[in-house]
Amino acid sequence: GENVEQHPSTLSVQEGDSAVIKCTYSDSASNYFPWYKQELGKGPQLIIDIRSNVGEKKDQRIAVTLNKTAKHFSLHITETQPEDSAVYFCAAITGGSGAGSYQLTFGKGTKLSVIP
Amino acid sequence: GAGVSQSPSNKVTEKGKDVELRCDPISGHTALYWYRQRLGQGLEFLIYFQGNSAPDKSGLPSDRFSAERTGESVSTLTIQRTQQEDSAVYLCASSLVSGGPVEQFFGPGTRLTVL
Numbered sequence: 001g002e003n004v005e006q007h008p009s010t011l012s013v014q015e016g017d018s019a020v021i022k023c024t025y026s027d028s029a030s031n032y033f034p035w036y037k038q039e040l041g042k043g044p045q046l047i048i049d050i051r052s053n054v055g056e057k058k059d060q061r062i063a064v065t066l067n068k069t070a071k072h073f074s075l076h077i078t079e080t081q082p083e084d085s086a087v088y089f090c091a092a093i094t095g096g097s098g099a100g101s102y103q104l105t106f107g108k109g110t111k112l113s114v115i116p
Numbered sequence: 117g118a119g120v121s122q123s124p125s126n127k128v129t130e131k132g133k134d135v136e137l138r139c140d141p142i143s144g145h146t147a148l149y150w151y152r153q154r155l156g157q158g159l160e161f162l163i164y165f166q167g168n169s170a171p172d173k174s175g176l177p178s179d180r181f182s183a184e185r186t187g188e189s190v191s192t193l194t195i196q197r198t199q200q201e202d203s204a205v206y207l208c209a210s211s212l213v214s215g216g217p218v219e220q221f222f223g224p225g226t227r228l229t230v231l
Contacts, residue, residue, distance in 0.1 A: 006158075032217040043120070043207055043222030044159070089158055093217040101172035102217040103149065106158030 002027040004092050006107025013080050014115050021110045023090035024072040032093040033073050034104070035064060039086045047088075048075070080114045087111050118142070120223035122208050128229045129198055137193045137226045141210030148191050149220060150183060153205040162206075165191060166213065198230045 003026040013019050025033075031052040036044035050057045050064045050073065057064050061080075066073040077084055091104040121140045129135050141148050146167055151159040164172040165185045176182070180198075185191040195202055205227050209220040 004158075034219070036222075041224070043209075043224045045222070046219050049219070091158075101149075101164040101166075102147075102211075102220075103161040103164060103172065103175070104151075104159070104220065105161070108156075108158045 002030060002092055002094050002105040004090060004105050004107045006090050006110060008110060009108065010111045010113070012113045012115060015080060015082060017080055019075075019077045019080055019084070019112055019114075021075045021088055021090070021112075022072060023074070023092075023107050024070075025092045025105075026071065027092070027094050028068075028071065030092040030094045032102070033064070033066060034091050034093075035062075035075050036089045036091065036106075037086045038089065038109075044089060077112075080112075082114050082116050085112055085114045120208055120210055120221050122206075122223040122226050124226060125224065126227045126229075128231065130231050131200060132197055134194065134196045135198055135228060137195075137206050137228070139191045139193070139208030139210075139223060141189065141191070141208070142221055143189075144212070145210035145221070146188060146213045147211045147220075148185060149209045149211075150191070150193050151207045151209065152177075153207055153225070155204070159207060162193070195228075198228075200230050203228055203230045 006023045034049035038044040063076040087109045090107045148165040150162040153159045161175040180196045183193045205225040207225045209222045211220045
């Protein structure tokens with residue numbers, strides 16, 4: 001099955017600096033890579049995703065890059081703000097189990113702290 | 117519109133008791149997933165529903181865990197004879213069904229504590 005590794009487990013940055021979180025995956029058949037933000041006491045919320053036919057995607061201050069050859073993908077947050085403080089999870093989906101299930105395999109999360 | 121809701125938000129139970137956790141998905145979302153999140157860990161897949169059937173139960177950790185869905189809407193996750201290692205946050209997610217993976221929308225979770 002799929003295995004997703006995520007680093008670092010904790011990250012502290014000064015407000016305005018950039019933050020980078022990296023993930024690797026094991027299944028070369030994986031084709032969809034979402035990133036979720038989870039605030040305390042809440043469920044994860046999708047912030048950006050990328051599919052395997054694209055190398056980079058950007059949405060305002062957030063960008064994701066994908067290297068299929070190396071089987072790794074990264075989240076980049078620029079101009080960080082205190083409200084970016086949360087736990088971030090990367091995930092991977094191996095398309096369709098035949099049963100139609102697109103179950104997510106998650107990394108263990110990165111706790112990002114943005115210091116004002 | 118309303119998102120995914122789960123109840124109860126917190127549940128404390130004694131070892132050996134049965135518990136039921138409820139998920140109300142977004143209206144019209146045929147796909148429904150249950151995940152478990154242990155403290156400081158990522159989410160682990162438990163079970164997937166397509167409509168009212170569960171074609172993928174591969175993540176259920178033991179036969180003490182079961183789930184059902186009715187009316188292509190509400191789902192209930194049941195844990196029988198709870199053990200302390202069952203303590204976790206149980207999250208439900210729903211999505212539209214398409215020919216490929218799409219966004220899964222998560223509920224706030226039920227925090228289960230087994231004493």
